[in-house]
Amino acid sequence: MKQTIFIIGLGLIGGSLALGLKRKDGLTIVGYDSNENSLVTAKKLGVIDEIASNMEDAAQQADIIVFATPVSITIDLMKLLPTWKLKENVIITDTGSTKNEIMNAAEVLKHFGITFIGGHPMAGSHKSGIGAARAYLFENAYYMLTPFVDEAEENLKRLKDILLVTKAKLVEISAQEHDHMTATVSHFPHLIAASLVHQLSEENKSFPFTKQLAAGGFRDITRIASSNPIMWRDITMQNRQEISNQLQLWTEEMLRLKHLIEKADQKDIEEYFAQAKQIRDDLPIAQGALYSVYDLYVDVPDYAGVISEVIGYLAKEDISITNLRIVETREDIFGILVISFQSMEDRAKAVKCIATHTSFDTYIA
Known part of the structure; x- marks a missing residue:
């Protein structure tokens, strides 16, 4: 049966999702973006099949609507959904990096009989924009789904059947679990990388050659500090409580390490590094929460x-x-x-x- 997928937001994620979905027969991909150049480029590159000049009109024809927009914008658009004439069985989803605020906003939609299933494809690139979109971006990456606990199984199956063509690993968890775990392995590490770069900048004022020495391992471990600052501002604000909790745990860990160093027990210090090496070596190599290079x-x-x-x-x-x-x-x-x-x-x-x-x-x- 022919289905129409309406993707709102044609940046790296929205564009890559569109290309990935085009592998599946029977789908028409309609796209909308506030940037007209992105829309024209998406059509010219074959990322989408049709251009939507009006969100509300395109939404009326869609079987699945995907908000591939920043979380704050997605929430604003979700507030408009009850005023749109949608198909009775339409499924709404998103690609946001945080899920608690999204799912809280989706609670209102339930009262209008609108199905919303949260989503987060945990993939990315050092490039951005529609020109960087790739059909393989989500391959072997985790694609987290955060449905309501009482979501109809048939709705989940419909969405999964379509997303599987991207070759992503679909995982169902709660919004709370999602935001806690991504704070641990994605959001918090970005803050640490940024703080290390700030510390380097201060040190470089007194020791100007420091920046040259940072071209090796330091540059690699702080790579994620080069990410989009506006996006990370929003993620930090939206998941601030979980991130704050992680920072508290990090502070306690740093105090423990500081004590080890001041104590100067060679055996304890070696054991600290040995344990860290073992844990790090046991981490899976497959793509995880952070953008894999x-x-x-x-x-x-x-x-x-x-x-x-x-x-x-x-x-x-x-x-x-x-x-x-x-x-x-x-x-x-x-x-x-x-x-x-x-x-x-x-x-x-x-x-x-x-x-x-x-x-x-x-x-x-």
């Missing part, structure tokens, strides 16, 4: 043309790369050349390719 560290010798040589081997085997850089400060990382790939599969192919053609060591951090 598929980096490969290559320990190349220093001679003319060596980088061109490595890239040439990858090109011959049609292995695409997204970025590469040479690292000068290497005390806490594994190689001089860092190559970034679009997927785990491409990185695995690169490891095999480099091993076949060279004697260079490769590492995955």
